Amino acid sequence: MEFFDCHCHTELSACAEDVSLQMYTEIAEKNDCAFCITDHSAHLFYPPGQAWAFWGDDAESIFDESYADGLIRCAEYVEWVRKAQTGNMLVGVELDVMPDGRLVFDPALLPELDFILGAVHGVRGLEDRPLDEVIDGYKSRTLRLFEAGARALAHPFREWKQKERTVPESLLEWLVETAKDAGVALELNCHFHVPEYDVPMLRLCAEAGVPIAIGTDTHRSYEFGDFTYHIEMLRQAGIAEDTWPTILMPAPVVVRSD
Numbered sequence: 059m060e061f062f063d064c065h066c067h068t069e070l071s072a073c074a075e076d077v078s079l080q081m082y083t084e085i086a087e088k089n090d091c092a093f094c095i096t097d098h099s100a101h102l103f104y105p106p107g108q109a110w111a112f113w114g115d116d117a118e119s120i121f122d123e124s125y126a127d128g129l130i131r132c133a134e135y136v137e138w139v140r141k142a143q144t145g146n147m148l149v150g151v152e153l154d155v156m157p158d159g160r161l162v163f164d165p166a167l168l169p170e171l172d173f174i175l176g177a178v179h180g181v182r183g184l185e186d187r188p189l190d191e192v193i194d195g196y197k198s199r200t201l202r203l204f205e206a207g208a209r210a211l212a213h214p215f216r217e218w219k220q221k222e223r224t225v226p227e228s229l230l231e232w233l234v235e236t237a238k239d240a241g242v243a244l245e246l247n248c249h250f251h252v253p254e255y256d257v258p259m260l261r262l263c264a265e266a267g268v269p270i271a272i273g274t275d276t277h278r279s280y281e282f283g284d285f286t287y288h289i290e291m292l293r294q295a296g297i298a299e300d301t302w303p304t305i306l307m308p309a310p311v312v313v314r315s316d
């Protein structure tokens with residue numbers, strides 16, 4: 059089946075390598091594949107030269123100092139991608155949220171996007187804080203993203219794996235239940251492989267009827283269009299291929315007046 063890739067970065071994401079908006083435009087002109095441009099909102103919002111500030115100790119103060127310019131950069135990004143939009147390419151963002159719940163993007167621009175991919179980046183305290191505290195912070199930021207209109211949650215447990223912190227089964231269950239209540243999809247992401255959490259997440263999603271979003275999280279051109287990991291995980295989770303069209307999140311239907 060044709061997958062909708064909900065997660066692609068351009069040169070405006072500081073961690074992107076050889077990808078560009080131009081590259082995606084050329085792909086969308088030649089192919090009918092559906093995908094969404096989702097640059098990191100923190101990389102867009104924070105000043106050039108301080109792209110990683112969101113992950114640092116001064117995230118809050120730099121956010122406050124650069125707020126007005128951050129809003130302008132967000133607007134410029136949306137306009138830039140919208141102008142390049144062609145074929146089945148969608149305009150979105152990988153939306154960051156501060157630990158205190160403030161969105162790292164202009165909230166007024168969110169309704170203009172075709173798709174919002176929420177992400178809890180920089181999970182606080184994974185290295186050394188008590189599990190209850192880490193979970194509380196993770197849950198509150200997830201809920202804030204859902205409330206802000208995220209249609210899918212990116213790579214739910216990537217950082218837990220990266221920081222070697224075990225995800226409690228109860229948190230996985232909470233996430234699936236909460237996503238179901240909110241009508242939000244959970245992303246199966248291949249940029250960093252987390253099979254030990256992806257397989258149980260897929261099974262729970264399938265049981266609960268929570269849509270699964272397919273994301274390549276393309277940072278390098280060769281990652282685009284490669285769904286090998288997704289297919290392998292869906293198979294390992296025992297999700298029959300004939301059910302994929304109903305369980306996987308379809309490309310959002312975008313109605314534009316212009």
Ligand SMILES: [Zn+2]
Binds near residue numbers: 152
């Ligand atoms: Zn991400």
Ligand SMILES: [Zn+2]
Binds near residue numbers: 065
């Ligand atoms: Zn990403």
